Amino acid sequence: MITLDSLDEKLLDHFRGFVVKKDLVRRVKVGANVPVFVLEYLIANSCSTNDEEKIKEGMENVKNILSQHYVNPEESDLIHSKIREAGSYKIIDKIEVKLDPKKDKYWAYLHNSNIKDAVIRDSLVLDHDKMLMGGIWAIMDVEYDPNIKVGNTIYPFVIRDIKPIQLSSFDVSKVNNKRKEFSKEEWMNVLLRSSGYEPSSEGMTHRIKMLLLSRLLPLVESNFNLVELGPRSTGKSFVYKELTPYAVLISGGQGTVAKLFVHGNTGRVGAVGQWDAICFDEATDQLFKDKDATPLMKDYMESGSFSRAGAGGEITGNASVILNGNINQPVQTVLQTSHLFSPLSEEVNSDTAFLDRIHFYLPGWEIMKFSNKNFTSNFGFSTDFFSEVLKSKRRENYTDALEEYFSLGSHLKQRDTKPVKKTVSGFIKLLHPDGNYTKEDIREYVTFAIEMRRRVKEQLKRIGGMEFWDTNFSFIDKDNQEETFVGLPEQKGTQLIENTPLKPGICYTCTGDGVNFSVVRLEVVTTEGSGKLNISGTSDRDVKENIKNTYQYIKANEDQILNEQHSLSNFDIHVQITNLLGDKINSGVGSATYIAVLSDLYNQNLKAGLAVLGNISIGGAIERSNNFTDKVTMLSENGAKTVISPMDNLSEMASIPQSVVGSTDVPFYSNSQMLMQKAILID
Known part of the structure; x- marks a missing residue:
């Protein structure tokens, strides 16, 4: 008899006839052109058992069928x-x-x-x-x-x-009714094993499991647009090529109007109306053969419909769109030189209207390169049954589920809200097919969903600038009004602070209360207006007070600090705070705000790797920075080349480690004018 684990036994108890031992496919020595769902279609009924003799008999039968009827090229x-x-x-x-x-x-x-x-x-x-x-x-x-x-x-x-080669009939109620027999973790592992992965293998953290499950979202959510870029050999296209007959893989450059949308002569609707998912494999190459396909795809990705002259009006489709491709450099290198959409085909990699329609950016660089140990030998749903489960869920809708417990922050616009809600809905369909979930489940999914959409928006900000300014995504607990801001892991590397001259409006600082410290990025944008101050990225009262005091100081001393052309009364000031590393932003951001505001008003670059410590009071007094040594050290370790500090901290200079002093310059300032002189990049 074959040794089973507890999950195998549960699957055989509740889904016998619909599960198969996944390593059986790898035993069948057939041509590489045979998709998994073809083989499992043949072996599911005869091999859905733990009886080794019956499995041998079933496998012999499958081999005979394949040898007699499967055609090798x-x-x-x-x-x-x-x-x-x-x-x-x-x-x-x-x-x-x-x-x-x-x-x-x-x-x-x-x-x-x-x-x-x-x-x-x-x-x-x-x-x-x-x-x-x-x-x-x-x-x-x-x-x-x-x-x-x-x-x-x-x-x-x-x-x-x-x-x-697919099931002739299917009833999803069996899955819905049996879900209660499995814990959430068990059910997640069932889905992973059904996809061919082994959840207990090395490196399979909870986050990696969620990323792998994310590849199934386009199969359960209609009109879900996903991009995954990452290294080779991470299985990006496997799901859409091997695990379902309801998805189609389109090679680079083969996307024509006739194939994708509608045939001009026959009027027949193309792939968007025929498949559940369309995956553009190697999307780093040319996507579309026809230039007309790009605007049609933009219309379709936005609304699920498109209009084509001679096609008889508006045509709708339900197919999700997946763009897969390779990133050949470390993600931090890509971020330092360009943006995370840059590997995509040139026809779309700078088209903000196209990219803004992507709901979910899956960070494929986090997924390991697969080896034999990462593929399961245990039982999972047979692929034909599994694909029917996924397809049946497309008819359900849980896009309002997050609103039971949470509301979305002000930076999420309509085009951001829709992807987040669809992602949450998709995870409910996958992990809670019976519709039973908790507030904490939704908290996990909304956090994950916001991250994946924010990754899209952050890259759009790099490409399109002010139009995509609002990226400080958050959600609010309806019970206690607590607001949670969601960051991106790739923004928390070891070199968080750019080692090139800082763009106008950008400055770094470090806050801390003696126990918890945070590396903080301030980004200021000034627009024509009437003197309004907008603060985002924090709900901390003391931090907001720092910023307001700095703003009032500048306003009260405009005649010494600003010329008439740059009067604050002519501009609205937008201050966005991002916590790059650490638990909580504390007081101590005033002087960094001052530098960011003035550099943006005057369009002046700041020194490479610049960070500023201290506060400026309404009267212009420079406040000493607490926990000075720890803050300078933390900033230095995260890429700061210059940390401008209050003069009152000069006596503590001797306590800074020599390794820090050797890599980071620490000049001091006693007033706002000196601060500005030391911060501005002089050509």
């Missing part, structure tokens, strides 16, 4: 002969159909059999119209009739019958 001539000699022969192959408008006929193409222009009747095409959209795997009866001619050409191969 190198055996295509032999299959042609078998069909001819027998008159009719059953094969397993991928069938694709195209319309020949010149002859007004459909022709079938069998990929591995290399049978081109096989005769197929219209009714079969209409019953299985996905054959027109990239093809389907099926068990087919192929006949040989040398009497079929068109003109003087013989077309002897005839597709007589087709059985798509």
